[in-house]
Amino acid sequence: MSAAAPLLIARRRPDLSLGVWTVAAAILLFMVVVPLAWILVASVHADQDNRLTPANYVEAFTKSIYLEPVRNSLILAALVAVIAVVFGTVLAWAVSRTDMPGRTLIRMLTFASFVTPSFLGATAWIFLAAPHSGWLNRAWVALTGAPRGFLNIYSLAGAVCVIALYSYPYAFAFVSSALELVPSEMERSAELLGANWLRTTWRITLPLVRPAIIAGALMSFLEAIAEFGTPAFLLIPARQQVITTQLYLFFQFPSRPNLAAAYALPLLAVTVSLFLLQQRLLRRGRFTTVSGKGGVRVPFRLGPWRWPVFAICITPPIFSLILPYAALLATSLSHAWGRGPVPGNLTFAWYHWALVENQGARRAIAHSVSYAAAAATIATVLAVCSAYAVGRRLLPGARILGYLAMAPFVVPGIVLAIGFFAAYARPPLVLYGTAWMLIVAFATRFLPIAYAGSESALRSLDLELENAARTLGSGRLRTFGRITIPLLRRSILANWLMVFIPSLRELSSAVFLFTPATAVITNVIFDLSDEGNFEPLSALGIIMMALTFGLVAVAYRLFGGGVFGQRQRA
């Protein structure tokens, strides 16, 4: 007894675990705070001689050529947000509240749109709707004898539609999960009082889920304003520069990284203030009917409207998935895409090129997979540790840790990349040129997804089990490793996947941070697009998406659809 007692005390000492949490906190600091601080520092130093000066801000925000892109970006993002919310809400309503046929199909296709990067969609839409050579335009000309087609993907409208097609899943996810919690009673009352279904939906259902709609709009806006690939592909020919393409130009020779930092900060200000605005709106208009308890949910009977509503709901997926993937596939199998699907144009050479022949492409594929896996692992571990530290209040100022982990949520990828470049392309810590530059950037960028997932999973865990282990003499760290982690296993795997998928397809930060030795698939795709090599680009894009969907399918098989439930909270 007397021998065991000191041992027990020793085991109980929380020192070791405190160390782990502190390390997690330090890493967060290094991933989030340092890069953002460096942007600030860089922005007030001259590019030429590194002297302290406000000149970058003056240059960035007085010259009309730099103000124009800001205006364009705001218009683009606002339009995308509106369209995405309309699509997302209509689809969510039809899937969650009605007896429309093919609800599971629509849900799956929406998820597939979410996984598809919009720059790949933009490329496919060039094949489909370039003014003269686009296949849809050519078909139109052939059918009607008109001198030219009516679609022009090289336009603001084109870019807005393409980005909206790939960001409506956010609104869908938020709104559908909210709708699933709304009981039908209030709708019933409205109907009994004589309102038709349209009026009921407009006056009762939608206001009930307004917070979710706002959240969806905000996410789409953030996506659109931070998007780099699609504007580079579609808006340069449309003679419109946006903030992200302008930032890219600042990194061309002679590069102006400090001017870029000054130019990027207001973008950050916009996203942060929108986020705060959303928080305020949510606080004001809260209806407690969305309680998750009680209430029966009866699907709306659409009657004769069942198929027309289905036709509406299948439209976004047709434009975001079916047409684009068909175009990419056809191009990847062509000798020259401009010749169209004619005999003699069929070849598997580009797949051979990407998977066997070309070392560069093969290395890029290997880099993408390994970097995304490493980023997902780092983000997941960090998220669990910091969410645990926050949830159990293990550190002084634990709440700040939570804010830090969520902060990258409002930092556009391109801004984060500029911060990483400013912070880690110079001594004392030179990550530029190494794989870590991309891995850490990806991990940081998608950390909020893992954090939100871990936090809500931890919240749903009862403390009893942990307390039991602690009472029996297990230390904090041991309890965490033996009790908490196993209980969270499922959520951890889900988080890992939800970081892995976007990391694999990330372009906007990779384009600034890669070097010849660390190029990933998206870098090669961007370079190929730069040189107009659309056939190998399509083959690589198809390979990237096959990897993604393959992984999704395996996860679905192993864990069922619940794995991706996280998405709705992230």
Next chain:
Amino acid sequence: MMESAPHSDEVMPGGRTLSRRTVLGAGLGIVGQALLGADTGRRPAEAAAPADEAGLYAEAKKEGKVVWWTAHYQLNAAEAVRDAFVARYPGIEVQFIRQTAQVIYQRLTQNLKAGVRELDVFASTDEAHYTALKRQGVLAAYRPLGLGNLPQAFQNVDPDGTYHVGALGFVIINYNTTLTIPPQKWTDLLDPRWKDQITVGHPGFSGYVGNWVVAMWDKFGWDYFAKLAKNNPKIGRSINDTVTDIVSGERLVGAGSDGTSLDSRSRGNPVNIQFPADDAILIVSPVAVLKDAPHPNAARLLESFYYTKEYSLAMSKTSNYTLRADVPAPSGVPIDRVKWYRNKVERLEKGVPDAIAKWRETFGV
């Protein structure tokens, strides 16, 4: 051109070693650099080199390899040059990276900042990179063997001999072969009959386009672009976008590069080139040996190789201009018979940023 990522049987500078060195060099400062210097067997490239090929080869062979970063031009061209070099000089391994000029330049700049020495021969397509590097004093002055095989006009691009012509290319008029009579000169593109049919790149994204814009500006005045804008050209990013647009039928004529257009033609695509009567715009893509090259003799040997017949044959095989008049050019027009115009590098340094700003005013992008 097809591929942008490096070809790795050539073994790239390994990511891990590199990162360790980078961190070391940065962290330990001078001590770290001294250690690294010792580690890689430093011998400054300025020291006297054997003046004959056999002697240089013998020294280079002792070093065993050469690290070469090139933007000239497509991957298959770089591979053909590597193969020809290895065939002529067995026993020297060529580690190369084929990337766009901006990427290899930025990488080199970062290395210089961090004190990492890994590169021997730098071959970008932008002459301004070299004047900047020269000012920092990081290029070795060296007269490669066989430089005299170049046409006289190209022999002394840098009076101090720190860089030399490594590859030649032109901005010319490229067109879809459904056109029986292509535009004959740059000013023909201003004709309203080409409205909605022209494709060009962007000077902010492409060094070739920047060069072309400055040349047009100096030859015809900015008015040229004011008039061109009325014909509503499609503006892409890279100069190679013009080939895509022409081959796909999106547009009919462009201001493109000879190499990519002819390469596309060789694959059976409906594109051809026209040397404009009012001058093809000559783009000199230099090559230079680094002063701190870890393999100084192999570096010199590789630079000298540029002026051999094998090098020109490798370039010609991959649709690029040859450096020697005794190897026929793929365009059928020998190098000394092309009517060309070249921007002075001092003009480009100031001219390109100005041109980008004016371009923005005129074209809105």
